[in-house]
Amino acid sequence: VRRGSEMLYAMPTKTNEVLFLEERGSKMQLDAVLTTHQRVIQVSGLSSTFAPILLEIIQSNQPEGVHLLVKETYRYPGSPRTRPSLDLSKTVPSNTC
Secondary structure, eight states, rough: EEEEEEEEEOOOEEEEEEEEEEESOOEEEEEEEEEEOOOEEOOSSTTTTHHHHHHHHHHTOOOOOOOOOOOOOOOOSSSSSOOOOOOGGGGGGOOOO
């Protein structure tokens, strides 16, 4: 979803099962299922004066158990990805006998 200078999307949910070994025997029992949800919000044009204020607001409203990761991106995510050239005329000719 694109809103102005923001881009929002959800990553696939990851599921981890926590197993424990019974005291008597070698059978594993399911103890818990942990699901991890990741959301990505990309903001462009964020000024150096507003960035710390925005981060403080986000962190003060962040629920317990939620991990926040902030990274700077160097390539605008909306730009098209480039593929390597498949021009075979520039390949080195093989040795012929």
